[in-house]
Amino acid sequence: MTEWDVIIIGAGSAGCVLAGRLAEAGKGSTLVIEAGPRDLSPWVHLPIGYGKTFYHPRLNWMYRTTAQPGLDGREIYQPRGKVVGGSSAINAMVYARGQAEDYAEWERLGNPGWGWAEVLAAYRRMEDHALGASAWHGAGGPLHVEDIAAQAHPLTALFVKAAAEAGLVFNPDLNGESCEGAGFYQITTRGGRRESAARAFLHPARRQGRLKLETDMLVTRILFEGRRAIGIEARRGGEAVRYRAKGEIVLAGGAFNTPQLLQLSGIGPAALLARHAIAPVHDLPAVGRHLQDHLCYDHVYRSRLPSLNDALLSWPGRIGMAANYLLLRRGPLSLSVNQGGGFFRTRPELDRPDMQLYFSPLSYERAVPGVRALMKPDRFPGFSLSVSPCRPRSRGHVAIRSPDPLATPEIAPNYLADPDDLRDLLAGARFLRHLAATPTFASLIEDEIRPGPAAINEKAHIEAIRRNAYSVFHPCGTARMGPDPRDAVVDARLRVHGIEGLRIADASIFPTIPSGNINAPAMMVGQRAAELLLST
Structure with missing residues (x-):
């Protein structure tokens, strides 16, 4: 079992930012595990190529919701990136940070450090904005934002x-x-090519040899000693592998895959775990709840x-x-x-x-x-x-259907x-x-x-x-941040309540949905997660 200081599960929007920033700081060893392939397809890099990746089974989880009563019983398509770069590699690239009041609400809900002043500073540190440095934009950061x-x-x-x-x-x-x-709209491109989180943050760190990336590897379970996360178990093809974390494990699988993996690993609502005969590690009822989408x-x-x-x-x-x-x-x-x-x-x-x-x-x-x-x-x-x-009130859930990690989760947004x-x-x-x-x-x-x-x-x-009506593919909130473990999954430092050595860094931690496209907020969470890990 190979040991790493930090293991990041998911090379998506937040995971790539987190990994790149940790590697840039040069503190310890970092392993990133991605269920999908490398981002080698030309359709990933050609901006309008997202029309090809939208239904691409090799690059996309291609999820569907349950039948939605509010939408005439239709199952609503939910594309999610299954490739290095995650959904930032297959989305429509609109860069929208949300409104200042969105983050003021996050802070009011008991999450210090997530108000607009701190969040704006994190955005500015990420950005290389075409409009140049100002009170509202950063320049010289890894992520280029284009004015079209x-x-x-x-x-x-x-x-x-x-x-x-x-x-x-x-x-x-x-x-x-x-x-x-x-x-x-402003979009995430650089020089006419898509600026995914992988291109902006992960690949520069890999070229410098500062982290290890494993692709086509599905993490099936988090391993625990008591209530401390100590490693992961994964599959590549028919081979099972294990990695041990000397420091911390960070889930960055997104609003669907993060609660799914937590539940498969014994963290989640006790009744759900019992129904699927999964040995409980910690009864955490909010795992998979509070699903929000636009x-x-x-x-x-x-x-x-x-x-x-x-x-x-x-x-x-x-x-x-x-x-x-x-x-x-x-x-x-x-x-x-x-x-x-x-x-x-x-x-x-x-x-x-x-x-x-x-x-x-x-x-x-x-x-x-x-x-x-x-x-x-x-x-x-x-x-x-x-x-x-901008701020829908309907709430849904994500829940495993089976203890089989290859089974797709139940996604029920409860639209309208x-x-x-x-x-x-x-x-x-x-x-x-x-x-x-x-x-x-x-x-x-x-x-x-x-x-x-x-x-x-x-x-x-x-x-x-x-x-x-249809989804614009902004799922979030299923491992929400908050101080009360009865209604939240992580604290303001992104640590899973009641568990040591395990954090979450992706859109699932949003307490409430931001007012607009959520790829920029997801990357901001990766930036803030890196800062939190580096400050410990």
């Missing part, structure tokens, strides 16, 4: 103009002093002007995009399709934005399940507008279980109609394809939401 305003599709500028006509101020920096308003709802339009559909479908367009990318590392192949957006308040009495807005210069109504939409755009110019409530979540989506849908009626969009839109003219009242819109 000058490169976005021309329709995105029309979206920003229409949003102003609808009452949203233009915001040139959606990660600045305030996220409120509409503008161009739902999204689209309106899709046929455009009178060319959209990204035209470029992706025509041979001259494809050749031009390829030449632009190969020669200059610019153009649509270097970007996400989520190019514009912002944040707004659905009710004037609110003290901060409660709704996220997306604009994509692309439509894909003809796409079939199993094929990522942007690989099958519509044969006419089209675009989509989307809304996503809280009626306020449906109220918010309805308000968002009304705003999309308001936005579409602005002079700029009214002259641009030829037809509303979805939900279409039949959705003329609240009842019809509720039916459309239940039929069409």
